[in-house]
Amino acid sequence: MNKTIKTVLLIVGVVLLAYGIYTMVIPETKVAIGDVSLIEAQDNTNSFIVIGLGIAAVVLSLVKGKS
Numbered sequence: 001m002n003k004t005i006k007t008v009l010l011i012v013g014v015v016l017l018a019y020g021i022y023t024m025v026i027p028e029t030k031v032a033i034g035d036v037s038l039i040e041a042q043d044n045t046n047s048f049i050v051i052g053l054g055i056a057a058v059v060l061s062l063v064k065g066k067s
């Protein structure tokens with residue numbers, strides 16, 4: 001693979017990993033009126049998908065091409 005493509009994949013992978021971890025760790029805003037909580041449990045499905053894409057991009061950037 002071209003060195004430029006590997007560098008772009010590495011940068012995109014790191015950014016996707018960071019964004020996925022950020023969206024998983026930072027909790028959603030809670031809305032509470034008195035004793036009633038209006039927010040449900042946080043769904044992390046999209047975070048897991050973004051983290052998976054980030055890992056895939058980083059792995060692809062580290063794969064060696066033909067010599």
